[in-house]
Amino acid sequence: MPSGEAGDSHVQAVLDNPRFKLLVQKKRMLSWSLSALMLIIYIGFILLVAYAPEFLHSSFSGVITWGIPLGVGVIVAAFVLCAVYSVIANGEYERLTQEVVDDIKSAEISANSQQGDH
Template identity: 55%
Template sequence: MDEVQVERILQNPKFKEMVRRKSNLSWTLTAIMLFVYVGFMLLVGYNKEFLLSSISGGVTTWGIPLGLSIIVLSFILCAVYSSIANGKLDQLNEEAMREVEAITHEKGTH
């Protein structure tokens, strides 16, 4: 593949759309995870009493389910990313790849 083909691929509207959507999705999910994690760390640093308090008068404190929920949230966000990437973004990727193949075959026929 020569530089002209690469440039045509990079300028392809479907390729640009796929890159934009994938970037927006990954940055959004990253921001959500970062917000939750930093919030938890701030809670640990500034309100330990809340985390050490019992949920219902037993031995389980609020820190345990909150910490576990952060771990669960990371799996949920991975599933959301995979679902969207495998659904909508794969369609754009396939369309872009068809156009790339057409560009490559077009170059081969000239």
């Protein structure tokens, strides 16, 4: 692991990499979007509990009330949104990360070969 100035230059090379910037932007957008969606689902359920308890107490099959499947739906939505993030992170984000690593290695090899020429 590089230390001192060499380590700082590696960090700066990553931070300056346009693919890294794209990766950060995409991850941020997806994270905030999925978080907002989960928040809307959760707040929607809480608002139903607060303002429409009679609906949640009403039965749709004679035995099960609407509150049960809607509550389970909130939990399932959380798992689904986590799965969506995982699939995207293990696919597109992993590919972008590898491209950043390859760019940095290529730049490092190029810099080392230029130093050897001098």
